[in-house]
Amino acid sequence: MVIYRKYRPQKFSDLSGQENIVKILKGAIKRKNIGHAYLFSGPRGVGKTTVARILSKAVNCENLSEDFEPCGKCGSCLEIASGTSLDFTEIDAASNRGIDEIRQLREGVGFSPAKNLYKVIILDEAHMLTKEAFNAFLKTLEEPPERTIFILATTEIYKLPATIISRCQRFDFSRIPMDKIVSRLENIVKQEGISAEKQALEMIAANCGGCLRDTESFLEQILLISPKNITLADVQRTLGLPDQKAIHELAEEILRGNTARAIQFVSNLLDEGKDLSIFVLSLISYFRGILMLSINDNLSEIIAQNYTEEDIIRARNLSRQSSKNIFIFIMRKLMEARDKMKFSDFPHVYLEMAIVECSTRNELTREEKSGKNTDKSDSETNNVSDDSKINQNQNAGNNANNDAYCSEISQKQWSAILTDIKKKNHSIHAFLSSCVPVKILNNDLLILVKHKFHRERLNTQQNKILIESVIDSIMGKKLNIRCLLKEELAQMGIEVNDNPVEKTKEENSVESKDILSEALEMFGGSVVS
Ligand SMILES: [Zn+2]
Numbered sequence: 001m002v003i004y005r006k007y008r009p010q011k012f013s014d015l016s017g018q019e020n021i022v023k024i025l026k027g028a029i030k031r032k033n034i035g036h037a038y039l040f041s042g043p044r045g046v047g048k049t050t051v052a053r054i055l056s057k058a059v060n061c062e063n064l065s066e067d068f069e070p071c072g073k074c075g076s077c078l079e080i081a082s083g084t085s086l087d088f089t090e091i092d093a094a095s096n097r098g099i100d101e102i103r104q105l106r107e108g109v110g111f112s113p114a115k116n117l118y119k120v121i122i123l124d125e126a127h128m129l130t131k132e133a134f135n136a137f138l139k140t141l142e143e144p145p146e147r148t149i150f151i152l153a154t155t156e157i158y159k160l161p162a163t164i165i166s167r168c169q170r171f172d173f174s175r176i177p178m179d180k181i182v183s184r185l186e187n188i189v190k191q192e193g194i195s196a197e198k199q200a201l202e203m204i205a206a207n208c209g210g211c212l213r214d215t216e217s218f219l220e221q222i223l224l225i226s227p228k229n230i231t232l233a234d235v236q237r238t239l240g241l242p243d244q245k246a247i248h249e250l251a252e253e254i255l256r257g258n259t260a261r262a263i264q265f266v267s268n269l270l271d272e273g274k275d276l277s278i279f280v281l282s283l284i285s286y287f288r289g290i291l292m293l294s295i296n297d298n299l300s301e302i303i304a305q306n307y308t309e310e311d312i313i314r315a316r317n318l319s320r321q322s323s324k325n326i327f328i329f330i331m332r333k334l335m336e337a338r339d340k341m342k343f344s345d346f347p348h349v350y351l352e353m354a355i356v357e358c359s360t361r362n363e364l365t366r367e368e369k370s371g372k373n374t375d376k377s378d379s380e381t382n383n384v385s386d387d388s389k390i391n392q393n394q395n396a397g398n399n400a401n402n403d404a405y406c407s408e409i410s411q412k413q414w415s416a417i418l419t420d421i422k423k424k425n426h427s428i429h430a431f432l433s434s435c436v437p438v439k440i441l442n443n444d445l446l447i448l449v450k451h452k453f454h455r456e457r458l459n460t461q462q463n464k465i466l467i468e469s470v471i472d473s474i475m476g477k478k479l480n481i482r483c484l485l486k487e488e489l490a491q492m493g494i495e496v497n498d499n500p501v502e503k504t505k506e507e508n509s510v511e512s513k514d515i516l517s518e519a520l521e522m523f524g525g526s527v528v529s
Contacts, residue, residue, distance in 0.1 A: 003223075004216035007188055009050055010081070011069045012058070016184045016212060017176035018047050024171070025051070026068045029058055034118065035169045036144040039126075041157040042173025045213030048153040049090070049124055051173075056080055056088055056120040059149065076116050087116040094125040099132040106136065109145045119148045126152035127159035134161050141167040175210025178202070184212070185219060189230065194223070196230035199308040203235045203244075206307065232308075242269070242279045244307070247286050248314045254330060255322050257493050259359040266351055276347050277338065284334045286315065291327040293319035294442065320441055321492045330358040408440040413474055420470045428466060431457050438489060438496055445471065445479040448489060448496050455483040 009015045012022045028034055038055075040048040057070035057077045064070065070077050079085035091105070105121065113119040123129075129137065141150070141164065152168060154160060185201040204222070208214040218238075219230075226234045236243055246265075253262040269279060289307060292299035293316050300312050307315070319327075337354035341347035414437055422429035435458070436448040449455045457463065464481060472478050489496055 002217075003188060003220045004213050007191075007216065009047070009054065010057075010072050012051075012054055013067075013069060015047055015050065015054075016180040018051065018173055021051065021171045021173065025055055025058075029064075029068045034059055034149060036148060037141055037150045037168040038152065039157070039160075039165060039168035039170045040151060040153045040173060041170065042155070043175055043209075043211060044155050045208075045211030045215075046173045046176055047212065048173050049122060052120075052122045052151040052153060053080065053090075055151065056118075056122070056149075059118045059120070060087070060116040080120075085116070086114040087119045089120070090122040090124065092124050094128040097128045097130050097133060099130065099136050102129070102133040102136040102140075106140050109140065109148050112145075113147055117147065119145075120151065121148065122151045122153065124153045126154045126164075127156040134164060138163055138167070176212050177210070178205050181205040181208070181210070181212060181215055185215065188216070188219065192223075194228060194230065197232050199310065200230045200232045200235045202308045203232055203239075203241075207239055207241070240275060240278060242274060242282055244282075244286075244311050245314075247279075247282050248311070248318070250283065251286055251290065251318055254355060254359045255318060255326070255493050256491060257359050257361075259356055262355045262359050263352055266348060266355060270348055276351055277341055280334055280338045280341065280351055284331055284338065286311075287327055287331045287334065289315045290319045291324060291331065294322075294324050294327060320444065323441065326361055329361055333357050409437045409445075409475065416474050417470055420474065421467060424466060424470070425463075428458070428463050432467065435483065436496070438484075439494060440479065443479055444482045446489065446492075446494070447481055447483045449483045449485060452485065455485070458483050 012026065015022060038052075040052060042048060054070060057072070057080050058064060058068060060076040060080070061070040062074035062076055072078075072081070076085065080088045083090075089105075089108070091101070109119065109121065138161070144150075150168075152160075152164075157165065182198070182201050182205050185204060186196075186198075189196045189201070200222075204218050205215055208218060222230055222234055222238055225238060233243070235241075250262060250265050253265065266276075269276065289303040289312070292303050293312075297316070300316070303312065303315075333354040334351075337350040340350045344350060418429060418433050421432060431454045432447075434450055434454065438446045438448050440446070447458075449458065458467065458481070467481055468479060471481070484492075486496060
């Protein structure tokens with residue numbers, strides 16, 4: 001059984017995709033305005049010759065349905081389907097590419113259709129014809145024989161002479177969308193009485209790049225291995241692909257800066273005899289997905305071709321754990337490694353080097369950053385306006401912890417946020433002033449909190465809304481606050497200064513007063529001073 005033959009669409013409505021083309025062709029059948037030459041171009045396996053066959057049947061069918069579908073049962077339909085029709089010829093131009101074949105063809109078309117209304121000649125892989133054959137064929141197109149339809153199919157339209165293209169009605173076939181391929185596969189396995197994990201079918205579709213024929217022949221390969229039940233693991237094994245979950249785990253280790261674990265991972269792959277070049281490609285592709293998701297969640301549509309829904313959810317989580325620059329850095333390093341791996345006797349060494357570079361990337365940026373910061377503060381002290389000097393003096397207490405401040409929020413802004421919150425709610429201010437803004441990731445403002453208790457207080461719905469609205473009014477930006485403990489930030493690959501903002505004496509006393517009033521609020525008492 002060859003699945004793609006068994007399930008080859010016999011009617012226009014059986015097709016997956018190419019709806020526009022079908023609409024136009026049906027319109028032509030309806031108006032009885034059939035062209036004498038059609039050119040079907042597009043990638044392989046997207047239905048060009050299938051549509052050509054259905055069209056051949058439709059124009060000749062004795063019992064055409066109301067919506068212009070061939071009946072599949074009349075003499076003409078059956079003869080075309082079985083290849084016995086005298087009026088239907090399918091030529092593979094790849095093996096009949098010379099002038100003699102085309103001459104024979106021309107002589108053949110000299111006769112009117114034997115039985116049918118139309119004689120149909122499908123010329124598959126039309127770009128393979130020789131120059132002389134094209135010239136001979138052009139003469140046929142210039143004086144088209146009556147009631148004869150030529151259908152040229154090609155994957156490489158640019159190889160066709162313009163003179164040929166201009167004499168045909170051209171239809172550009174597109175790749176078939178992933179969801180259509182998946183639902184078609186679902187249909188086939190159902191009819192075959194096989195159970196299949198949806199993710200497995202998605203993975204098959206994802207790896208065939210919108211080519212239905214490949215997808216179906218791949219499904220057949222899988223069925224040889226697991227004839228009753230298709231799992232994701234079967235598909236991955238057959239494709240020689242690393243388990244996507246493993247890819248995710250390695251990406252996670254790299255982002256978290258767990259160099260040793262990441263390297264161990266590669267070593268295990270080597271032990272298992274995995275192909276590292278395929279593996280590194282999958283890893284690059286995964287980081288591409290993470291990058292896309294970090295730019296905009298809507299971009300998940302772009303990567304949906306390659307991933308299952310579950311993969312996308314996991315990648316989305318990782319996309320929130322670091323910045324675009326880091327993802328780009330990692331992709332670049334992995335791509336460099338891959339180029340070098342091709343020509344090396346020790347490909348794994350390049351991959352290991354790249355992984356070390358990527359997973360220590362956070363350290364590098366910290367070093368670079370702290371280096372820059374020192375320079376900056378030097379120049380600031382030497383070359384600043386009086387105004388900012390005053391500012392600096394005012395914030396002298398905080399300056400010691402400059403590192404802990406995130407680059408996206410200035411100290412001035414953070415102070416303004418605290419002041420504003422203080423006006424609205426003393427106890428939130430008390431908690432928040434012991435916290436440090438660390439980083440803006442997408443739309444999340446990561447805030448370092450000292451104690452779980454602080455976080456719980458800040459994280460109540462009401463308090464969050466208040467804090468976020470103040471941040472919005474000061475920064476002009478809607479941010480979600482995420483309060484995290486030091487360890488949690490470290491898990492995301494973000495190292496922060498241990499002792500957040502040192503307070504000036506005055507601030508300290510304000511804070512302690514605020515905590516006191518918070519405590520009083522909680523336990524109901526009054527200050528006796
Ligand atoms: Zn029919």
